Amino acid sequence: MCAIEIEPGIRTQRLRLRRPRRADAARIAEYCNDFDVAKMTSQIPHPYGIADAHAFIDRQDYKDPAREVTFAIEHPEEGFMGILGFFGNAEGRSEIGYWLGRPHWGKGYATEAADRALVWASREWGRRYVVAGHACDNPASGEVLCKVGFLYTGEVKLLASAARKGETPVRMMVWLA
Ligand SMILES: CC(C)(COP(=O)(O)OP(=O)(O)OC[C@H]1O[C@@H](n2cnc3c(N)ncnc32)[C@H](O)[C@@H]1OP(=O)(O)O)[C@@H](O)C(=O)NCCC(=O)NCCS
Structure with a gap:
């Protein structure tokens, strides 16, 4: 394991990205229990409750920060808004994933x-x-990824979605530093 320092976190113009904490659990449960959030992710089940949120936060302590890093997205007035993370995918590549609560x-x-x-x-x-990768029925995420510099590889994968209880076609993209 290598030492990855994510505190005090990343600052953007309006946001702070920091380590998730137990106080985020209620918001995580509220936002993730929205099928329109969960269905666009691979891992978030539906329905999603407070126990799921606590388990998600607890799991962060056991992740290898050389492979996987998770940030809570926080706004100074709005508070916790969502999650953005990097994880090692099945092919050993670093993959980005994110979601925001619907009000945001x-x-x-x-x-x-x-x-x-x-x-x-x-x-x-x-x-x-x-x-x-973004689900083919998720143009908003495709816009986000294009705006930050990702390019389509042309590959479409059928990937599992816990909330959909099945596979969905996902358009793959890549970003080069
Ligand atoms: C996808 C998601 C993260 C986008 O968050 P957001 O803060 O609203 O995104 P942004 O405002 O930065 O950008 C969204 C862009 O998509 C565009 N957009 C939104 N809905 C769209 C649609 N149906 N078709 C095409 N473009 C759309 C917006 O116009 C905006 O582009 P613009 O700035 O050029 O106008 C958010 O909707 C979400 O959390 N959804 C559920 C989970 C999810 O999809 N996660 C990503 C999995 S790959």
């Missing part, structure tokens, strides 16, 4: 968080490239 959509926050997190990943975490 459409204000440019995902783009702002992802843009700065990628700078962090290249400068502080030593990543030369990062992969991403």
